[in-house]
Amino acid sequence: MELFLKGKRAIVTGGTRGIGRAIAESLLDAGAGVAVCGRSEDSVEKAVREMSSRGPVFGQACDVADHQSVASFFKFCDDKLRGIDILVNNAGIGKFRSAGELTIEEWHAVVDTNLNGVFYCSREALSRFKTCGGGYVINISSLAGKNPFAGGAAYNASKFGLNGFSEAMMLDHRYDNVRVSYIMPGSVSTEFGSGGGADWKIHSSDIADIVLMLLRMPERTLVSRVEVRPSRPKR
């Protein structure tokens, strides 16, 4: 593969498995140095070990829903990567129950991870982009960010919010050489929720290809959002 990201430094939240892992691997294959996080220390260690033959990869356990944990992860990244050019806000969870059945803990877990976590990480990245001359934030949203469904109250709210946050952040920082895009996938073949894998679903590597496509765009051009769905979903 052409090393078009050689010298670039990227952070991928939730980069230990699924979509985030595929993105981290593609960024490494394109020449970037990459730092990943996940809540489980064992999974972070395993992922870093398995990806290390691809390029410079680092990892630390971090819960993006906890702003102190995020601050500590970004300090770790400063030490290992010496700057940041790309942030992929990918870490996310789903709790699929009706609004009346959702517990307060479940609501907070989803919104704190999928929305507040993106704010915490973006805030850390934006302050660093100032000294790096700019950067790129790519948020992994969902088609659930525009299509509500029964049982999706917390997840829909978090992803609708994420789309609004992404667009406002783009408007706030476009003249600071910061680009912001968000990707809205339909069903992807990962362990997310209780979905699991299936032949008809999007593959994680397809989302990683979209991330690389965004990063290849000339700086003058910004793709704000990408909607992507299985071509032939199960009927």
Ligand SMILES: NC(=O)c1ccc[n+]([C@@H]2O[C@H](COP(=O)([O-])OP(=O)(O)OC[C@H]3O[C@@H](n4cnc5c(N)ncnc54)[C@H](OP(=O)(O)O)[C@@H]3O)[C@@H](O)[C@H]2O)c1
């Ligand atoms: N799969 C789909 O069909 C689909 C469709 C549309 C959008 N998405 C979005 O794509 C993103 C990735 O989903 P996926 O399918 O790859 O899920 P996944 O296979 O469950 O992987 C999620 C990753 O995020 C990490 N993570 C979860 N909560 C975290 C937290 N609080 N702090 C830090 N890391 C955390 C997980 O590690 P730990 O568990 O160790 O923390 C793991 O590395 C999510 O934002 C999801 O909403 C998925």
